[in-house]
Amino acid sequence: xxxxxxxxxxxxxxxxxxxxxxxxxxxxxxxxxxxxxxxxxxxxxxxxxxxxxxxxxxxxxxxxxxxxxxxxxxxxxxxxxxxxxxxxxxxxxxxxxxxxxxxxxxxxxxxxxxxxxxxxxxxxxxxxxxxxxxxxxxxxxxxxxxxxxxxxxxxxxxxxxxxxxxxxxxxxxxxxxxxxxxxxxxxxxxxxxxxxxxxxxxxxxxxxxxxxxxxxxxxxxxxxxxxxxxxxxxxxxxxxxxxxxxxxxxxxxxxxxxxxxxxxxxxxxxxxxxxxxxxxxxxxxxxxxxxxxxxxxxxxxxxxxxxxxxxxxxxxxxxxxxxxxxxxxxxxxxxxxxxxxxxxxxxxxxxxxxxxxxxxxxxxxxxxxxxxxxxxxxxxxxxxxxxxxxxxxxxxxxxxxxxxxxxxxxxxxxxxxxxxxxxxxxxxxxxxxxxxx
Numbered sequence: 279x280x281x282x283x284x285x286x287x288x289x290x291x292x293x294x295x296x297x298x299x300x301x302x303x304x305x306x307x308x309x310x311x312x313x314x315x316x317x318x319x320x321x322x323x324x325x326x327x328x329x330x331x332x333x334x335x336x337x338x339x340x341x342x343x344x345x346x347x348x349x350x351x352x353x354x355x356x357x358x359x360x361x362x363x364x365x366x367x368x369x370x371x372x373x374x375x376x377x378x379x380x381x382x383x384x385x386x387x388x389x390x391x392x393x394x395x396x397x398x399x400x401x402x403x404x405x406x407x408x409x410x411x412x413x414x415x416x417x418x419x420x421x422x423x424x425x426x427x428x429x430x431x432x433x434x435x436x437x438x439x440x441x442x443x444x445x446x447x448x449x450x451x452x453x454x455x456x457x458x459x460x461x462x463x464x465x466x467x468x469x470x471x472x473x474x475x476x477x478x479x480x481x482x483x484x485x486x487x488x489x490x491x492x493x494x495x496x497x498x499x500x501x502x503x504x505x506x507x508x509x510x511x512x513x514x515x516x517x518x519x520x521x522x523x524x525x526x527x528x529x530x531x532x533x534x535x536x537x538x539x540x541x542x543x544x545x546x547x548x549x550x551x552x553x554x555x556x557x558x559x560x561x562x563x564x565x566x567x568x569x570x571x572x573x574x575x576x577x578x579x580x581x582x583x584x585x586x587x588x589x590x591x592x593x594x595x596x597x598x599x600x601x602x603x604x605x606x607x608x609x610x611x612x613x614x615x616x617x618x619x620x621x622x623x624x625x626x627x628x629x630x631x632x633x634x635x636x637x638x639x640x641x642x643x644x645x646x647x648x649x650x651x652x653x654x655x656x657x658x659x660x661x662x663x664x665x666x667x668x669x670x671x672x673x674x675x676x677x678x679x680x681x682x683x684x685x686x687x688x689x690x691x692x693x694x695x696x697x698x699x700x701x702x703x704x705x706x707x708x709x710x711x712x713x714x715x
Contacts, residue, residue: 298468299354307346317408318458319451325423326447330439339444348449355466362442372432372442376423378466387419392479406458521565525554545596585614617696628677628685634664643678650705674711686710
């Protein structure tokens with residue numbers, strides 16, 4: 279398919295649901311061969327050619343369509359619309375009308391599909407096999423138009439199929455070649471509604487809960503080729519917001535009505551300032567030229583965010599609340615802030631998480647550490663526990679991160695504390711633990 283998008287256009291009463299509509303971008307000129315390649319397209323053209331009274335107008339319409347004179351095609355229940363450019367470059371709005379199926383006919387059609395596993399599987403796979411039209415016709419449901427079913431309305435004033443409506447019909451045959459669901463929409467049901475109803479009926483018969491209508495299609499999104507093809511029909515994107523040089527000032531919340539019990543005004547003001555700073559940074563990042571190529575960072579856990587807030591200058595009182603809220607004591611939060619300042623979330627994970635690398639990774643890490651300590655041959659080897667190598671009499675330690683970097687740690691007041699930034703080379707991390715480091 280060249281492209282399409284679902285849209286609701288035109289005025290409608292808010293008391294009624296919007297009418298489904300698909301708009302197809304103009305197709306390029308057709309080069310040689312017949313207009314219809316599939317059974318659906320050929321059956322559509324047969325209905326046109328059997329209904330039209332003026333063969334000359336059909337021939338001229340075929341030339342218009344082949345030359346690419348048909349603009350974007352709008353398909354909605356009961357009506358197809360397009361603007362066709364004539365040979366003198368005048369433009370004419372033309373419509374082709376086809377009666378919609380009644381509610382009773384749709385009900386019978388849906389039951390027929392659900393009763394036959396092959397039909398159901400085909401439709402759920404976005405395929406409309408020709409045998410489905412034959413079985414529907416046997417049940418008194420005509421999906422395809424018959425003789426005289428295709429009516430036309432054109433602002434050129436013709437009372438029968440003119441060159442413009444004929445050109446539109448030939449173009450629709452090309453669309454049907456690529457997506458037979460166009461015909462089902464013309465008969466009254468769009469693809470999303472039809473598939474949701476089939477899923478609901480199938481689940482009901484199987485005793486399973488029905489999936490929310492349209493949920494699968496919404497989650498699937500729109501193929502990029504369809505969105506690109508509809509670029510001339512969709513409205514332009516809004517202009518990006520202007521950059522913000524500095525965060526907005528936080529309001530002063532003190533004074534006036536006393537706060538509710540448990541609400542710390544200073545903490546709330548701090549959170550407002552922090553939100554403004556983060557919003558300004560996020561906007562600057564979104565407006566940067568490299569933003570499309572950088573994946574978004576993972577969301578922080580509440581424990582990680584507490585450390586981030588404390589590192590942002592929360593102050594003693596607020597830090598104490600953050601420590602209690604994140605399950606840390608004040609000393610533990612201070613160490614976490616140091617780890618965060620050295621390495622963000624990765625540095626915090628190295629402080630708080632002990633893990634065991636797989637044997638191959640462990641062997642490589644041990645080999646690199648041994649090579650880094652070649653000059654200390656007289657010193658005993660480090661004790662290994664998981665991803666941690668304790669050296670130098672138990673007062674220094676190297677930790678191996680999940681990102682493959684080495685982090686230096688030193689014991690302070692009986693607790694391991696980050697001693698410097700990470701290094702790709704264990705020798706660099708060891709240097710941070712030396713007396714001169």
